[in-house]
Amino acid sequence: MSQPPNEVSDQELKRVIADFLDQGHVENIVAMFRREPEYYAWTGEILSDERFAVRLGVSVLFEELQILQPNRLPLAIPSLVKLLDSEQPLLRGEAISLLGIIGTDQAMAEIRRLASDPNPQVREMVQLVLAGTA
Numbered sequence: 001m002s003q004p005p006n007e008v009s010d011q012e013l014k015r016v017i018a019d020f021l022d023q024g025h026v027e028n029i030v031a032m033f034r035r036e037p038e039y040y041a042w043t044g045e046i047l048s049d050e051r052f053a054v055r056l057g058v059s060v061l062f063e064e065l066q067i068l069q070p071n072r073l074p075l076a077i078p079s080l081v082k083l084l085d086s087e088q089p090l091l092r093g094e095a096i097s098l099l100g101i102i103g104t105d106q107a108m109a110e111i112r113r114l115a116s117d118p119n120p121q122v123r124e125m126v127q128l129v130l131a132g133t134a
Contacts, residue, residue: 014042018049021057029057030064037072044079047094048086055094062101073102081110089119096122100129 008016017039020028033039047058065073076098083095096114099107108130115126 010042014045017042018046018051018054021046021061022049022051022053024053024057026057026060026064029061030068033061033065033072034069037075040072040075041079043076043098044083044095047080047083047098048091058094059097059101062098066101066103074104074106077102077104077107077110080107084110084114089117089122092117092119092122093125096125096129 017029017032020026043058043062047055049055062073062076080095080099080102083091086092086095092114096111099111111126111129114122115130117123117126
């Protein structure tokens with residue numbers, strides 16, 4: 001079934017969010033996340049974007065949201081936990097960093113489980129986050 005002409009699919013919206021982050025328009029995405037808590041569930045997918053500026057934008061986004069809506073950040077935990085099992089060390093590290101920004105007991109427990117990760121950079125990220133220096 002086709003969508004009504006004025007509706008945007010979730011996939012298109014995720015692409016728009018990633019493109020805005022890539023272009024440095026984090027403030028627009030902060031406003032979107034503040035209005036629609038369901039977007040937190042998309043964090044892992046957006047973070048999986050191959051563009052460095054998108055991944056950096058997600059970190060900046062979460063730093064802003066940590067100030068504005070810290071109670072909603074845990075909504076992203078399930079999508080980030082999926083990345084902790086990624087074959088790509090970079091994605092595991094990025095997920096650890098965001099979980100560290102979230103900082104809840106649950107997020108920190110998920111980070112700790114990668115303390116023995118086979119990749120030295122991932123282990124280092126775990127140590128930095130747990131030490132509060134990441």
